[in-house]
Amino acid sequence: MTAELKTTSGELGVEWKPVFDAVPRSAFLPDLIWRHDLATGDVSAIDRRADPDGWWAAAGANTPLVTQWDDGRHEGRERGRVATISSSMPSLVSAMLADLDVRPGQRVLEIGTGTGWNAGLLAHRLGAGSVVSVDVDEGAVKAARGRLARLGLVAEVVHGDGFAGYGPGAPYDRMVVTCGVRTLPFAWVEQTRPGGVVLVPWGTHFSSTEATARLVVAEDGLSAQGTFTRPVTFMRLRSQRLAHASYDTYVTEESREAARISTTSRTHREVFAGTYDVNRFVLGLRVPDCTYLADRPREGRRPVWLYSLSDRSWACVVHRDERTELTVHQSGPRSLWDEVEAAYEWWTERGRPGFGRLGLTVDGGGQRAWLDEPEGPI
Ligand SMILES: C[S@@+](CC[C@H](N)C(=O)[O-])C[C@H]1O[C@@H](n2cnc3c(N)ncnc32)[C@H](O)[C@@H]1O
Structure with missing residues (x-):
């Protein structure tokens, strides 16, 4: 050991x-x-x-x-x-x-x-x-x-x-x-001394990918902030588990017929990568109230579903291992695939920052994730 x-x-x-x-x-x-x-x-x-x-x-x-x-x-x-x-x-x-x-x-x-x-x-x-x-x-x-x-x-x-x-x-x-946290309670900051550390696996509902935030409590005790140290996945804090998004509640016949059709040539690996890569973490920061569900790959094909948590919008792309033009279906007020592609481009344009360049601030008003410095909210 x-x-x-x-x-x-x-x-x-x-x-x-x-x-x-x-x-x-x-x-x-x-x-x-x-x-x-x-x-x-x-x-x-x-x-x-x-x-x-x-x-x-x-x-x-x-x-x-x-x-x-x-x-x-x-x-x-x-x-x-x-x-x-x-x-x-x-x-x-x-x-x-x-x-x-x-x-x-x-x-x-x-x-x-x-x-x-x-x-x-x-x-x-x-x-x-x-x-x-x-x-x-x-x-x-x-x-x-x-x-x-x-x-x-x-x-x-x-x-x-x-x-x-x-x-x-x-x-x-x-x-x-x-345990994994989606919303950090201010009580944890209040109960830690100024200069003390709150170490917490934190993520969004986008995926199970989390990272440990190492937050240092400010001298006035009114906030805590710090960067992420490493990718993790933890069992979720009981009250913050997401009820399983069910296909039937989103993909009705009516919403299928109303779906907007477009194309993309991005591969699954390129956009979403693996559980411990930073991609899904960043997508979750830039695409709020959205959850991603990928089926297991079969014969080089991998269906990916995006479900909105703020309304019944959904999107679906069946990815392939090789780069090829793929059909995208998007339905509802939100265009979730477009949001994900825009988030991916945002991340790429900034030099694909890793966990250490991302951080979190928590105060009485809530929590904010940022890039490079607390004044750079995401
Ligand atoms: C990965 S285990 C913790 C492992 C542990 N530190 C050890 O050394 O074995 C996650 C734990 O978080 C607990 N948990 C989940 N929600 C909680 C909550 N709201 N308050 C306190 N504990 C919670 C679970 O019951 C579970 O025991």
Whole structure:
């Protein structure tokens, strides 16, 4: 595990080595886990009672491990519909701890206790009375409390909605959020000290692509801002999940007949790229209230749907691997494909900025994403 952390992160200081040795991920995993292969999207169940070798191999691997589906309503070995708790990839856990940059004497609030592993690492590093962790899932809270106690670690694990932060423990020097957020609550800024850091996976409803925003709270405590450090995808904060956009509610016979037809020669890879590329993230910033759904590619063809979240506009393009002229269908008041192409061109004209040139400001008035400087709103 420690060797893996060195090779995958390289950023975490040596002071963390004894922490990872003393707080192993395996101590925070239930018997039944699902290994998530990020490359293929495949998920496989592993039960320690039936396959101890496989379980230990998974616990030591640099891969996310799902521990709950469908907010706990799902039972059995089969995968459920939505993964709702997981132990994140160890390389990501270590990278986020490096971004968080905690120092002895500081106090941390974690939103999203999950298995309790990250809270355990922080509690070992910072000591008793330094870590508060909130989770909306009561079962997760109970299990995490038990695991922490077995290792002799002291963290306050609270059952509640982390959207409100946790006022009774404020102010904190650091806040680390381990679920994906679309709208950042100002309470998180208010509960963090001036000069303190809020580290949060943030994105838009356009796609599951998120990036960790490292926001520093201003000296007057009235705002927080900073740039994005790395692409991620997290399980969404419970109240900010997007209900699945359903084809039937958008693509009626009438709206099909009214669709405007145009052409494009752009490939899917060129415009949307992969989950961890910056493309979908930027498109989401420039095309508000829109969600993108791509079917799995089949025989070089990939249908892409764009659905408006502000009305019933939709667009569809069936992309091909090779560059060729494609038909675009757009229906409703918005021309969503045109909006996406314009956003792509905007990004290209600015030299295809990566995550580090993009930033976020949060204050009492809401949140604003920007390019290069806070005065350059997107
Ligand atoms: C990826 S897991 C967190 C992993 C965890 N940090 C660990 O070390 O295992 C995401 C967690 O966020 C929690 N969560 C989702 N919405 C929440 C909310 N509104 N408030 C607090 N926790 C929430 C989920 O219940 C889940 O346990």
